[in-house]
Amino acid sequence: MCNTDCMAHNISFLLLSALAFLIPALPAGAKPSMGEVLSASKPSDWRPLDPANTLYVALPSGRIIIELNPGFAPLHVANIKSLVGARYFDGLPVLRVQDNYVAQWGDPENRHPIPSGVGKVAPEFDSPLPPHMAFTRLPDGDVYAPEVGFSDGFPVARSAKLHLTWLAHCYGMVGVGRDLDVESGSGAEMYVVIGHSPRHLDRNVALVGRVVKGMELLSGLPRGSLEMGFYAKEETPLPIKSMRLEADVPLPERTPLEALRTDTPTFAALIESRRNRPEKFFKVKAERIEVCNVPIPVRPRK
């Protein structure tokens, strides 16, 4: 890890790389850093987040933005949209923050009525492998799944043998808590991964999205002192002020974002820049990367 002198070098380097588009070309043979890859990206390398699938979670400390992915768990995402539309989550607490695991919110005391039409849904923990799936495969394997990569901006695992695909429990992924019954996760309890990726949860719960902005508002919360990170009585849980779909928020109050597409040569170059970091700091290049270590850049929409 960089010490402070090294940071100073790196920060100058970042500033330089932000200007890289002004520089005619990289020296022959030099591999670009991630900063250089992003600076050289074209507008078409980015996709705007869809307001109909973008969720704003307002905490007293600021706005968390979640990109929902209805492709893998359409029924769960539909339930969440119904709950959000009924303002079900407004005022509910972040009731559990367990270190190196998850932050979770919900209504354990059943204070809010579940809107009609929201109920148990099929598990949606994995999906049949479609014949033509957008999939940028990582070359270095995975401990948990036969294949891993990216599909439409999300970390994905799949198995040709099982003919299945599923979202991977990487840092920042958002899932739906359930009881022992696999159909018991309605969407009324949601969690976000705030630690080392708990990939053993893959195929056991429905993942519905990813935090694309404001992750630090959850990961920096005090951990609950009780079993499993629940807050004790004297530890006041943070209330959720509101949850809204971006589409339902007036235009001037929106935070329009765009995410780097994961099906482009630019994203392939980004992966390569992280497999073999060209930065001088790295004396031994990993030459490999694990799916949850690949950043999926998101920025204000241009």
Added chain:
Amino acid sequence: MCNTDCMAHNISFLLLSALAFLIPALPAGAKPSMGEVLSASKPSDWRPLDPANTLYVALPSGRIIIELNPGFAPLHVANIKSLVGARYFDGLPVLRVQDNYVAQWGDPENRHPIPSGVGKVAPEFDSPLPPHMAFTRLPDGDVYAPEVGFSDGFPVARSAKLHLTWLAHCYGMVGVGRDLDVESGSGAEMYVVIGHSPRHLDRNVALVGRVVKGMELLSGLPRGSLEMGFYAKEETPLPIKSMRLEADVPLPERTPLEALRTDTPTFAALIESRRNRPEKFFKVKAERIEVCNVPIPVRPRK
């Protein structure tokens, strides 16, 4: 992820499993959970932490305890002990908390003099593979290294081809920041991994230990708003009240801990209980585990 009803089941289950030593035997064929493995452990499955290699970091919010590992980075650990002995760290700030990465402390403004005898040391980023190494190998492979497992309570990677072994950058591991020069890490800047394991740092920096208690006091800190998680002027960094070796702390003020040995059948059973979780919640067993997802239990010394 468990919702709140499920938690209630699990917590009862944990309470039950804490009593498992009272229960004559598990049903034939039933695999024990981690709680059951720990409940059935013998005193000899545990090793006391060595006060000469146990570091107390006092923050205003409480005590963080680090187990130092001089086996992999003896010169760095010796430097840290000299710095701690000279009270070098007392009053220095946690100057950087970068989300999903590291918390780091040090003295970028050179306010504290470096004690004599503390200076640049050889890199110590990896070590020659010893002929008889205590090593509990994991069976499921690794994205970054040919072999991974545990040695004397630490997550370790190794390569027979390179004849090298090194500590792995898992959550909670403690390292020494350096500048671009590989010999520039004296120990005067230290960092702790607070996010998904940045294994690309393996073999590029000296890891010196692991946080065994109080991790949440670092991981729950507000993230710095500047580049790389540095704190802005108005964001007051937390001061380290003191850093002391346990051996230098009066007995009544110590927090004596013991860690589960990683070279026993009990630890092998723990690994198995996490590869194939017997808990009813898990409908699909991972049948695999990644090195940074294996817990290394630590408890008050009995």
